[in-house]
Amino acid sequence: MTQKLKLPPQVKETELKDLYKQMWLIRLFEEKVDEFFAKGMIHGTTHLSVGQEASAVGSIAVLESKDKITSTHRGHGHCIAKGATVNGMMAELFGRTTGYCKGKGGSMHIADVDKGNLGANGIVGGGFAIATGAALTSQMKKEGYVVLCFFGDGASNEGSFHEAINLASIWKLPVVFICENNQYGMSGPIREMINIPDIATRGASYGIPGKVVDGNDVFEVMNSVNEAVDRARNGEGPSIVEAKTYRSKGHSKSDAKKYRTRDEEKEWLLRDPIKLMAGVLIEEGILTQQEVEQIKEEAKKEIEESVEFAKNSPEPTLDDLMEDIYA
């Protein structure tokens, strides 16, 4: 490894290829989902994180397998980065029994509890306290795991943000709150919704660190999240890491994006996180241009296979309707 590229100790240079592939899996999964919604092949709604892949991949890259996450309504990326199979995810969006939620959750509720993904959440701000509770379990049972709580800029104006972070702080719980500031809460520009430049500074109110990072730079994300995770694991309590990024697509499937300009979108596109990561990997001599392209093709193939898997999976029967309401 060259001197220029600083990696946290948890991330080996040999893993970077896998992480780069994760970025593409997320991108291509979501583009496929976008296409299927446009064609009416899957119903309901979906929230895409295209353009935000680096915050998911970079944050989760520094975790150990025992660590846990809570996700958001824009959660496909977190799910893939935490080790979910695209087969199970695509099947879920197709509403099939082989999906992560047996076809009962859909895009907004994918969870993979066995792998430590405590779930996406349809309630904005719904994850703060759940992550805090999971961190409390870690502390009380001395399980040594850390919880990453992903949230958006919009969620930072929910009461649960303030209540849960205060609680996590006074109890020094092993949780890291990762703000994916993608500039908009649905149509609401964050600059109109808060009166401070950075959400991370809210950490000061609760006596915890808050750090702003370039959310499109996967390496910057991993280094900063790593510091926060270390701190949490050492019993020093929670932190906020704010990854400034951009939601390339609209809020959900029906969004004409009247609240922002095409110029602004183009500007952010210049700093596309996948492009940035590929550039660094090539420059550092970790991957060749050919390998970079090959990885994209591999990811594409996996997504195609996931579509076949989903299409060929069984629909739930009406007998399944009333199953799993109670344990």
Next chain:
Amino acid sequence: MRELTYLEAVREAMSQEMRTNEDVFILGEDIGVYGGAFGVTRGMIEEFGPERIRNTPISEAAISGTAVGAALTGMRPILELQFSDFMTIAMDNMVNQAAKIRYMYGGKGKVPMVLRTPAGSGTGAAAQHSQSLEAWMAHIPGLKVVQPSTAYDAKGLLKAAMDDDNPVIFYEHKLCYRTTSDVPEEVYSIPLGKADIKKQGTDVTIVATAIMVHKSLEAAEELEKQGIHAEVIDPRTLVPLDIETIVQSVKKTGRLVVVHEAVKRGGFGGEIASLIAESEAFDYLDAPIKRLGGKAVPIPYNPELEKATIPGVSDIIEAAKETLNRL
């Protein structure tokens, strides 16, 4: 057998469970040295320490969600909400998270938590500290709802609630706290979903919950003097509901009075009346079903007005006699 108050029975159930199950802990506001708003946890912090009798900030949104997150990851939390009116602030976590997680996630994950909370009027605490909102929770698939009326039932039902792998809302009526009954010292469990016939009778069935069980028993005693043998049934749990015991009773008596303190409009009594109307007991009815419930008004402060808001013993007597054409 020794007598315990309802309040002591609740405390004993928790203490006995906590001595044998390390995963059980309590969190709530002022539950430490103060002993809780009504003194239920008094003395517990001395025995179990501040880790397991966890005093929290005044943050119902955070502590309810924290309980959900802790339960989802292997603890068995008991959350004490100081007044059941504050459910409004914990509502999102109970309704959108706790109740739905298992189903939404396709049967993966479980939320074994108990939310204990004092309900009801009669203490002069007026509109925001006196409500009976159990019908809200009974409306939500995924929750269980318990309403003990006696010390004996409180201890056994709380044991069942703590053993249950689902979120259970456990309503404690404030005026029941000082009532006493024989309570065995050993641990015992009363299954959720099993009604109790508090008094046998043949002429009219009175179904009552919480404090109204006591009022109905008083009414039944008076009716007895007038030669009317009322059967008093306490469902004890609204979800699951033991409708069968009520159906059998109504088939025997041919008359039904349903009484609760909660506002009559939209109250759970309407559900019981409807279930009977839909059941085989309908053909046995000799009179229209009578429902008694609170008036549709915020609970007032003035003691006479407060009393007039909810059904009294004389109302129950009158309703029973009305079904018998004995007015």
